[in-house]
Amino acid sequence: MAGIRDIEVVVFDVLGTMIDEPGGLRAALREAAPASDEAALDGLLAVWQGHVEREQRRIGQGDRAYAGSETLDREAAQRVADRAGIADPAAVARLATSGQRLPLWGDAAAGLERLARQYPVLGLSNAGRAALPRLSAYAGLRWHQALSAEAALAYKPAPEVYRLALDAAGCPPDRVLMVAAHAWDLRGAQAAGMRTAYVQRPAGDPPADSDAFDGRFGGLDELVTALTTRTAPTGR
Numbered sequence: 646m647a648g649i650r651d652i653e654v655v656v657f658d659v660l661g662t663m664i665d666e667p668g669g670l671r672a673a674l675r676e677a678a679p680a681s682d683e684a685a686l687d688g689l690l691a692v693w694q695g696h697v698e699r700e701q702r703r704i705g706q707g708d709r710a711y712a713g714s715e716t717l718d719r720e721a722a723q724r725v726a727d728r729a730g731i732a733d734p735a736a737v738a739r740l741a742t743s744g745q746r747l748p749l750w751g752d753a754a755a756g757l758e759r760l761a762r763q764y765p766v767l768g769l770s771n772a773g774r775a776a777l778p779r780l781s782a783y784a785g786l787r788w789h790q791a792l793s794a795e796a797a798l799a800y801k802p803a804p805e806v807y808r809l810a811l812d813a814a815g816c817p818p819d820r821v822l823m824v825a826a827h828a829w830d831l832r833g834a835q836a837a838g839m840r841t842a843y844v845q846r847p848a849g850d851p852p853a854d855s856d857a858f859d860g861r862f863g864g865l866d867e868l869v870t871a872l873t874t875r876t877a878p879t880g881r
Contacts, residue, residue: 649840651819651820652764652821652822652840653765654765654766654820654821654822655760655765655766655767655822655824656767656821656822656823656824656834656839657768657823657824657825658770658801658823658825658826658827658830659768659769659770659772659791660747660771661826661827661846661848662750662824662827662846662849663753663757663786663865664747664753664784665748665750665848666747667690667848668848669744670694670743670744671686671690672748673739673743673746674686674689674690674725674740674743676739677725677726677731677739677740678725678731681729685729688728689725689729692721692725692728693721693725694721696717696720697714697718697721700720701771704799705799705800713773713774713795714744714771714772714776714795715773715776718744718776721741722737722740722743723741726740744776744780745779745783747783747784749785749786750846752866753784753786753865754784754785754787756865757787757865759873760872763872764872765790765814766788766789767788767790767810767813768781768786768790768791768792769792769806769807769810770791770794771801771806772793772794773793773795774793774796778791792813794806794809796809797809802829802830802832802836804833804837807823807833807834807836810839811837817838818837818838819838819839822839822842822872823840823841823842824844824868825841825849826844826848826849826850827849828843828850828852828853830850831843831852831856832856835858840859841858841860842861842862843856843858843860844863844867845862845863
């Protein structure tokens with residue numbers, strides 16, 4: 646932790662880091678296809694996540710025009726419905742908005758509240774402009790500001806998305822800490838000049854041996870304790 650000093654603003658990835666996205670999607674899939682066994686649910690979740698990740702990658706590569714997260718979720722829901730034989734339009738429509746009703750990890754709300762007493766805290770998410778406030782409200786995440794990648798018409802790890810956070814932070818990049826459970830996200834933030842902290846989550850993307858992040862933590866409580874026991878940020 647000695648490497649993280651002089652931080653003025655903390656930026657959090659939302660999906661997967663603060664929010665249990667796989668668990669929430671799995672619960673929504675179980676509701677939409679109650680007859681499915683665990684193996685079938687695993688397959689449906691893979692269909693959903695695979696579609697979203699593939700389409701975000703295509704957008705990043707310029708192979709598809711930008712489409713917001715709500716559009717990608719609707720497409721993913723229809724793919725799942727086709728595979729699971731879900732014919733009820735209302736059930737498919739509800740499934741398509743399940744990304745706006747996802748549960749928090751157990752330490753997220755309290756950790757965010759503790760940190761927000763000492764630092765400005767921002768959310769930076771690939772969730773769309775309409776989805777992100779609904780998701781934050783449902784989960785009970787109280788940000789000082791929540792930023793959607795849709796404002797940059799891109800998805801992380803595109804550099805213009807991290808620029809949104811840096812512009813909002815209003816301080817040098819090396820005084821902004823990006824927190825995520827995804828090593829690929831932290832690499833993108835690192836390339837933008839931000840400081841980085843990895844927080845372990847069950848469905849995250851662990852760092853490689855070659856990753857040189859400023860901190861690695863077993864949970865959000867560890868990170869918050871480490872930051873809040875240091876000197877308060879400049880100007881606060």
